[in-house]
Amino acid sequence: MEKVVNSFSGYTPGELSALFSNLSKGCEKQYRMEMAGLYGELASYYAGVPGEESTTGFEGISARLQDDLDALFPPAREISTENSDRGALRALKWADKVSRIVKSQLGRFATKGSSFFRDTNIYVCEICGFLFVGDEPPEVCPVCKVPRIKMMPIKRVA
Amino acid sequence: MHAVRNIRLCTKDCLCLYVCPTGATDTETGQIDAEKCHSGCRLCVDACPSHAISLIMDEYPEQQPKTDGVKKALGLLSESKTEQERAAVTLERESRDPLEKQWARALALSNRIMAEDLLREAGYMLPQSGEALKLLETLAAAEDSPDFPRDAVEKLIGMIRHDLGRVSE
Numbered sequence A: 001m002e003k004v005v006n007s008f009s010g011y012t013p014g015e016l017s018a019l020f021s022n023l024s025k026g027c028e029k030q031y032r033m034e035m036a037g038l039y040g041e042l043a044s045y046y047a048g049v050p051g052e053e054s055t056t057g058f059e060g061i062s063a064r065l066q067d068d069l070d071a072l073f074p075p076a077r078e079i080s081t082e083n084s085d086r087g088a089l090r091a092l093k094w095a096d097k098v099s100r101i102v103k104s105q106l107g108r109f110a111t112k113g114s115s116f117f118r119d120t121n122i123y124v125c126e127i128c129g130f131l132f133v134g135d136e137p138p139e140v141c142p143v144c145k146v147p148r149i150k151m152m153p154i155k156r157v158a
Numbered sequence B: 001m002h003a004v005r006n007i008r009l010c011t012k013d014c015l016c017l018y019v020c021p022t023g024a025t026d027t028e029t030g031q032i033d034a035e036k037c038h039s040g041c042r043l044c045v046d047a048c049p050s051h052a053i054s055l056i057m058d059e060y061p062e063q064q065p066k067t068d069g070v071k072k073a074l075g076l077l078s079e080s081k082t083e084q085e086r087a088a089v090t091l092e093r094e095s096r097d098p099l100e101k102q103w104a105r106a107l108a109l110s111n112r113i114m115a116e117d118l119l120r121e122a123g124y125m126l127p128q129s130g131e132a133l134k135l136l137e138t139l140a141a142a143e144d145s146p147d148f149p150r151d152a153v154e155k156l157i158g159m160i161r162h163d164l165g166r167v168s169e
């Protein structure tokens, strides 16, 4: 897949937004609130910059996710292993697990529509992105093992 | 090193106020005054009954350098995850069904968190690193949109150069 980038940085606007929101969280962990706010400004700016937007709809998301699993994770794992990059392997392991879970939930959504979570809740793990549908989130995140206080409930807004 | 207080854990027993030799723990804001906490002596850390205080480093070592191959492979994934995030954000915005909106929000957030983690491992772990500085400088030089938050970027560049001990030219 051709990577359309904001050529001077090598990253798409969507990636820059995530890169800076991540650095903003990094500042909060160090209690550097002013710096966190500045990175936050950059994250919001890039969230609003249009990108390629070649993926659309729930089906589009599903297809892209399948492509991640088939075409992107295996070579990424391979090269990180070759380079003995333990950090990269750790991130790939989490994202791969979360991707498979999301993929199966998207499958439920495709067949049953939103009825499968009508009478229950949705949570997302703040640390790894694990998506949970059910009344109570598990005691610890099955992917990254943080305690359940890090599972954010996703509100239903009328 | 200097001390920081987690306000959520602090039960206001105030032992840290008695032990701190410089008065750094005694502030109006609930935070410890980093300017006064020169020594990083740990007295408050050990005294606090709630384990609310910890010491953090003033300087962090740079993250392990990443090879181009790893960066590129992680970059393809973070690109894909943020594309999926954006598709979900659009679905959330355009849908009028509260359930569908909720579903789209969850997908957007999950993808954002995965992308953040992948980018962190692609070399952007520390907010005050040389890598972050380089990226900010590149953007500052190249971006010409009037909406680009130039003041914020210049401030960040100044802060990081200060942290890294590089004097601004």
Ligand code: SF4
Pocket: B005, B009, B010, B011, B012, B013, B014, B015, B016, B017, B047, B048, B049, B050, B051, B052, B053
């Ligand atoms: S000793 Fe600990 S609990 Fe007591 S005021 Fe200080 S930080 Fe808070």
Ligand code: SF4
Pocket: B002, B003, B019, B020, B021, B022, B023, B024, B025, B032, B036, B037, B038, B039, B040, B041, B042, B043, B044, B045
């Ligand atoms: S580490 Fe020492 S100087 Fe710093 S706030 Fe704690 S007691 Fe005060």
Ligand SMILES: [Fe+2]
Pocket: A125, A126, A127, A128, A129, A130, A141, A142, A143, A144, A145, A146
């Ligand atoms: Fe998790």
